[in-house]
Amino acid sequence: MMYFSRLKTMLILLICAAGLVLSLPNLLPGLPAWLPLPTIHLGLDLKGGSYLLLEVDMNAVVKERLDGLVDESRRALDRAGVRPFTVVAQPADNRLLVKLGDPSRQDQALSALRGLATPSGQGISSRPDLDFATVPEGITITLSPVALNERAAAAVTQSIEIVRRRIDETGVVDPNITRQGSNRIVVQLPGIEDPNRIKELLGKTARMTFRLTDENANISSPVPPPGVDFLPMENNPNAKVAVRRRVEVDGGNLTDARAGQNSQTGEWVVNFTFDSIGTRRFADVSRASVGHPFAIVLDDKVISAPVIREPITGGRGQISGSFTAASANELAVLLRAGALPAPLTVVEERSVGPELGADAIRAGGISLAVGFVLVIAFMGTFYGLFGWMANLGLLVNLVLMLGVMSLLQATLTLPGIAGVLLTLGMGVDANILISERIREEVKNGRTPLNAMETGFRRAYSTIIDSNLTGLLAHVMLFFFGSGPVRGFALTITVGIITGLFTATMLTRLMMVRWYSHNRPAMLPV
Amino acid sequence: MFFRPLFRILPDDTHFAFMKARYFGLLTSAILSTLSVILFFHPGLNLGIDFSGGIVMEARTPGPADNAKLRTTLAAQGIREPRLQRFGDASQVLIRLEAQPTEAATQQMVTKVRTALEQAQAGTKVLRTDAVGASVSSELFHRGLFALGISLLMILVYIWFRFEWEFAVGAVVTLLLDTTKAIGFLALTRIEFDLVMVGAILTIIGYSTNDKVVVYDRVRENLRKYKSMPLRELIDLSINETLNRTLGTSMTVFLAALPLALFGGATLSGFAWVMLFGIVVGTSSSSFIAAPILLLLGEHRLRRDATVPPAKTPVKAAP
Numbered sequence: 001m002m003y004f005s006r007l008k009t010m011l012i013l014l015i016c017a018a019g020l021v022l023s024l025p026n027l028l029p030g031l032p033a034w035l036p037l038p039t040i041h042l043g044l045d046l047k048g049g050s051y052l053l054l055e056v057d058m059n060a061v062v063k064e065r066l067d068g069l070v071d072e073s074r075r076a077l078d079r080a081g082v083r084p085f086t087v088v089a090q091p092a093d094n095r096l097l098v099k100l101g102d103p104s105r106q107d108q109a110l111s112a113l114r115g116l117a118t119p120s121g122q123g124i125s126s127r128p129d130l131d132f133a134t135v136p137e138g139i140t141i142t143l144s145p146v147a148l149n150e151r152a153a154a155a156v157t158q159s160i161e162i163v164r165r166r167i168d169e170t171g172v173v174d175p176n177i178t179r180q181g182s183n184r185i186v187v188q189l190p191g192i193e194d195p196n197r198i199k200e201l202l203g204k205t206a207r208m209t210f211r212l213t214d215e216n217a218n219i220s221s222p223v224p225p226p227g228v229d230f231l232p233m234e235n236n237p238n239a240k241v242a243v244r245r246r247v248e249v250d251g252g253n254l255t256d257a258r259a260g261q262n263s264q265t266g267e268w269v270v271n272f273t274f275d276s277i278g279t280r281r282f283a284d285v286s287r288a289s290v291g292h293p294f295a296i297v298l299d300d301k302v303i304s305a306p307v308i309r310e311p312i313t314g315g316r317g318q319i320s321g322s323f324t325a326a327s328a329n330e331l332a333v334l335l336r337a338g339a340l341p342a343p344l345t346v347v348e349e350r351s352v353g354p355e356l357g358a359d360a361i362r363a364g365g366i367s368l369a370v371g372f373v374l375v376i377a378f379m380g381t382f383y384g385l386f387g388w389m390a391n392l393g394l395l396v397n398l399v400l401m402l403g404v405m406s407l408l409q410a411t412l413t414l415p416g417i418a419g420v421l422l423t424l425g426m427g428v429d430a431n432i433l434i435s436e437r438i439r440e441e442v443k444n445g446r447t448p449l450n451a452m453e454t455g456f457r458r459a460y461s462t463i464i465d466s467n468l469t470g471l472l473a474h475v476m477l478f479f480f481g482s483g484p485v486r487g488f489a490l491t492i493t494v495g496i497i498t499g500l501f502t503a504t505m506l507t508r509l510m511m512v513r514w515y516s517h518n519r520p521a522m523l524p525v
Numbered sequence: 526m527f528f529r530p531l532f533r534i535l536p537d538d539t540h541f542a543f544m545k546a547r548y549f550g551l552l553t554s555a556i557l558s559t560l561s562v563i564l565f566f567h568p569g570l571n572l573g574i575d576f577s578g579g580i581v582m583e584a585r586t587p588g589p590a591d592n593a594k595l596r597t598t599l600a601a602q603g604i605r606e607p608r609l610q611r612f613g614d615a616s617q618v619l620i621r622l623e624a625q626p627t628e629a630a631t632q633q634m635v636t637k638v639r640t641a642l643e644q645a646q647a648g649t650k651v652l653r654t655d656a657v658g659a660s661v662s663s664e665l666f667h668r669g670l671f672a673l674g675i676s677l678l679m680i681l682v683y684i685w686f687r688f689e690w691e692f693a694v695g696a697v698v699t700l701l702l703d704t705t706k707a708i709g710f711l712a713l714t715r716i717e718f719d720l721v722m723v724g725a726i727l728t729i730i731g732y733s734t735n736d737k738v739v740v741y742d743r744v745r746e747n748l749r750k751y752k753s754m755p756l757r758e759l760i761d762l763s764i765n766e767t768l769n770r771t772l773g774t775s776m777t778v779f780l781a782a783l784p785l786a787l788f789g790g791a792t793l794s795g796f797a798w799v800m801l802f803g804i805v806v807g808t809s810s811s812s813f814i815a816a817p818i819l820l821l822l823g824e825h826r827l828r829r830d831a832t833v834p835p836a837k838t839p840v841k842a843a844p
Contacts, residue, residue: 045792053661055628194651196636345628347658349635356583356652363790370784375777382773384530415721418785418793422728422800425781429735429774436770443537462742469683469738470731473676477727480672481720482665483575488724524529 001456002449002512012505016396019498022403040405043413043487044188046361048354050195052187053180053347054163054202060342061155063091065143069130071227071245072116073098073141080112095142103138110139152183155341160185163344165337166201185344193353205343206334208251209297210282212289213305217242234301235322241302243295248285253278257335259328268323270332271316279315287311296321298331364417371421372398379428383435385524389510390431393502397427400498405491413487423495429466430503433459439525448523452515456508463504471496534772539765543812544757544820550813558702561709570712573719574655576669578624578662580631582638583612583653586646590618598645602637612791617652628658669723676727680734691827692741695818696734699810703733703803710802716795725796729803732778736771736811743767744819748827756824760816775808 004012025037044051066089073087073096084101100109110132117128129147133140143151160177163185167175176188187202189195214228219240224230230240257272274282285294286308295305296319304321323331376394379387401420405412438455446454471493478489543550574581584590592609595618599607604622612619620638625631635656642649657665677700685693707729711718743763751759764771779801786797819827 194639196639199632346632346656347628347661349632349654349656351654353650353652355585360790360792363788363793366788367784367793370788371781374780374783378777378780381531382534385528387530414790414792415724415796418721418789418796419724421781421785422778425778426732426735426774428777432770432773432777433739436767436773439537440766458746462739465687465742466735466738469680469734472679472683473727473731473734476676476679477672477724480668480675481723482668482672483720485669485672485720485724488721492728 019400019403048357049190050351054344099138205340207339210249214242268328274315283313393507397502415488416491419491427499547817558705564712570718573717575719576666580622587648589615691822699815733807
């Protein structure tokens with residue numbers, strides 16, 4: 001305990017030096033760019049900004065898949081010629097129910113429907129994404145859980161991408177978009193005090209479709225005919241348009257969309273360009289339907305329903321529909337970024353203005369400084385020279401904490417500052433244990449050297465026991481906790497580890513060095 | 526000042542007979558904890574927005590805040606029962622709304638409050654918005670409790686592993702008593718119970734465990750050292766021997782948390798007050814609760830020959 005090999009001494013000093021170097025970029029912000037050292041990030045509660053927790057509507061994902069499947073089943077049954085039949089989606093059970101008019105043709109229908117399944121999963125776990133079963137009422141087609149999970153995961157991944165694109169369009173600096181759990185997305189927007197515009201932008205799925213209308217449908221009838229929806233007009237919710245469900249061209253086939261002004265009328269419009277597939281499809285549809293109206297539908301609302309005057313083959317088009325400059329621009333942004341696979345809901349919002357953040361930093365800083373001074377004064381007063389050595393260790397501990405947190409590129413939050421303060425108070429516990437123990441050993445009549453040796457050794461098991469319990473607790477809190485507690489748990493965890501190092505290595509080294517240099521007849525305890 | 530300690534917290538050879546007060550200590554603790562449990566159910570914890578869900582907005586008005594006008598504009602927006610509260614200086618106001626049935630409704634509410642604030646006093650600045658949906662808040666609550674539970678479990682497993690079962694039971698019971706008191710303190714002071722408070726309670730538990738471990742460590746050591754000292758004397762001796770350390774550490778932690786309570790601002794001061802309370806409780810419970818329980822449980826187990834008079838000279842402890 002009283003002997004430090006040269007190597008060990010060097011190692012201890014090296015760790016301290018490394019900590020200092022790593023913590024420097026935080027203390028001197030004007031460091032040259034050729035030194036690419038990581039720094040601690042300030043949490044949004046300290047620097048101001050918005051935190052949004054979005055939830056992907058998984059019911060919508062299931063519903064959309066089922067709706068698609070209804071159409072596919074109808075076509076498959078039509079082709080097999082097993083009329084009459086009805087197909088009903090039962091979203092609560094993730095399944096479709098097919099009822100046949102002629103039950104004796106069940107086998108024929110079943111084999112026609114089986115063709116709809118596609119493999120999901122990979123390798124040996126690969127299996128069809130649909131489960132077929134015959135029940136007394138008819139045939140059920142259930143989405144298999146594996147395929148559903150896959151679809152859900154894909155929907156979240158795609159949503160993250162779309163969210164990122166939309167936010168990038170707004171020019172927010174350094175947004176942070178990450179997945180949380182199975183169906184949530186965390187969006188962090190530094191410097192954004194009022195996230196309203198972003199929320200509006202993310203609140204739209206922006207699924208644009210070009211569809212034909214059904215001119216024969218009776219718009220006043222309560223139930224639309226099969227394959228047709230009565231959708232409201234965007235600018236007049238009371239006016240309905242009978243729109244065919246079948247999507248001719250999808251917004252996914254757009255390559256560009258820009259807001260602009262119509263050169264003749266001066267009204268705001270959105271000009272768009274199709275990709276090659278979109279161009280071809282649109283050309284085909286418009287050629288076949290000259291003289292008929294088609295509908296441009298955005299999120300189940302009809303933006304406009306113009307009549308096709310001539311085949312549109314250039315792959316370019318214009319959407320007009322009582323836009324303002326702002327709304328035309330927004331639509332263009334949404335179309336460029338692409339459609340969300342499912343609606344997003346904001347389930348948690350936290351935004352802090354920079355003023356409050358600055359207040360928090362000031363309050364945290366003052367508390368930290370006062371707390372540090374109080375602890376140092378206490379240790380100096382009650383533990384003398386060894387107390388001052390502990391204080392030096394405490395200072396190094398602070399530097400090391402900063403260094404490790406930078407290395408981890410951790411985020412410092414307001415509760416994190418509280419964690420730093422508490423580790424300062426608890427960090428000297430090891431030093432107190434050692435000092436008290438040495439004092440006892442001196443009282444027991446040991447020589448200074450012997451007392452220090454025994455004191456260190458006996459204090460150690462206690463130090464380990466008492467620190468390990470706290471460490472365990474906070475590591476668990478970090479892994480299982482959520483939100484601000486994690487920042488707190490992280491700083492305390494780091495602080496306990498660095499504190500153990502400074503108290504049991506660095507201050508011990510100082511004490512041993514001091515002893516071998518002075519060979520005192522009496523210890524300052 | 527820079528060489529020898531200026532003061533000692535207590536003289537070295539104290540002989541406080543802590544075990545004399547064991548029934549008093551246990552009884553007091555039991556009463557306080559029972560009261561805390563009652564407080565927990567009535568009036569209950571003041572759940573913060575993290576756990577209750579709802580909206581909290583902090584705004585700064587250009588002049589002194591006109592709460593009456595603000596209330597009427599909020600009512601005009603169809604916002605019922607907003608809680609308005611002065612916060613900091615006269616121009617700062619805190620608006621609280623109950624959790625809305627759906628997430629979308631919560632979001633609409635945020636927009637409405639923003640509009641109302643601008644209408645009531647033009648130039649009002651929203652400094653902070655927290656809006657937590659109902660599903661998220663209950664999830665946060667359960668996750669918080671789960672994290673707390675699993676951390677507590679880890680501490681217990683560790684103590685169980687390192688000490689005889691009498692120690693473990695003593696520690697567990699004491700920690701439960703400590704935790705209930707901290708909860709009672711929260712209920713009594715109406716300090717908001719939010720996510721950060723989960724951290725505070727866990728830190729109190731960690732700190733309290735640390736304190737018990739140090740005393741228990743000494744008891745264990747003395748059990749080997751003084752082969753025939755009655756357990757009661759031995760525990761008293763162990764507490765007295767570690768008393769300076771116990772007070773020293775509790776004071777440093779206390780001093781570190783104190784500025785946080787005084788200058789830490791709204792978010793951290795509640796946290797720090799709970800910490801301070803926990804430090805006092807955790808320190809005293811080592812001597813007055815954990816040690817008596819150990820005595821009660823271990824009297825005939827840890828020390829079989831309690832009738833043999835104590836040895837005058839300590840037997841050298843085996844290394």
